[in-house]
Amino acid sequence: MSQQSAQKSAMGKWAFKNWYPVYSPAVFNEVLVGEAPAEEAGKLVNRTIGVTLFDITKDLSHLTIKLTFQIDRVEGDKAFTRFKEMELARDYIRSLVRRGSSKVMVIQDVTTSDGAVLRFEVLAVTTYRCSTSRKRGIRAAISSRLSEVTANADFATLVRDAAMGKLSISLMEAGKKIYPLRKAEVMKLKVIRYPTKPGEAKKAEITVAQTQ
Template sequence: MAKKVAGKVRDKWKLKSWLTVLASPSFGSAPIVRIPVTDAEKARGRVVETTLYDILKQDPQHYSFKLYFQVDRVEGETAHTVLRGHEYSREYLRSLVRRGSSMSDLIKDYRTKDGYLVRVYCIAFSQGRMNTSKKHDLRSVMDRVIGERASSLTYDQFAQEMVLQKIASDVYNEAKKVTHLRHVGLRKSKLIRMPEGAQPKPQETVLAAA
């Protein structure tokens, strides 16, 4: 019986092209990572994970801030993104917990001036114990400050102030009138809904190289 001659094996990697993924404009459109694709349009919706330090290259503490960017359009060999969310690393969040200190948090959805719906997770740690009344007052301050900023900013502007903790600083300045605080931060965010026509199809997450 004649042996079957093996056909030439196609190298799938040679069929792929490479796209440079950029951070959203609110983070200077900095290059994040290069990803291989067989069809550039299929990159739309892909999520890339990186850290704030990898973008700004400034404060080493920014390694503790994880950022998730989702590709929303492709132009040539460049993939543009929108911030899909951010969060504190688990290690950083654990380091904030101290004995003799109370925690108050708020999780709520806000709509930006240009129609993006964002879920924001705000957290605060006091220097001493807080009673139920002070925790309630603290959450009211969080809600008011974050709501005012969201309604007055576009999503790109809101995302920048949220991740860089500018909004958290505004919350702190108001909340310190309620009680003595040790830390206030927007520990996490999640983009829930984009305006109609701006929604990319969700795909897998890609880790940016360190």
């Protein structure tokens, strides 16, 4: 097959696809985040889409927060998603770790009040280089606070608080009681298991910037 014929064949395949608007999960206010092509609606289910929190809030400080959503249902011509993963941009993470400081990592699975299991990866960066024993203390303090704040929280609340930085502030406060910290961030959040208990979908209290 010639290159020209191959191009025509590829164009023909796209001609038969429909484009479906894709919306963020209820916890992120169900805003339009993109479009996805498919020959039929059912083929969209389980497909993922990557955006930044900025795409939802229009807040420039959220450009470094990457979100992955997974399409879990299609209603009419609209595709709706569920939260799958959050991760900070690598360039931003690299900017946090400076010479003369120490890095402390905490990886911990938590179970929400509605039966979901979430895996947190927390990065803490000290103001000055510290000893191994201090690192252990920081790790223990952050782990304890994470267990405390997630004990009675549901899936939507934890995802919202992690994305909007509320959880990072709480973990920072716990860690700096052991040793001065320059920063503490939820570096990554991944869904291991979705909620298993019935509950009403909750929309996040996320402020979306108004455009003129």
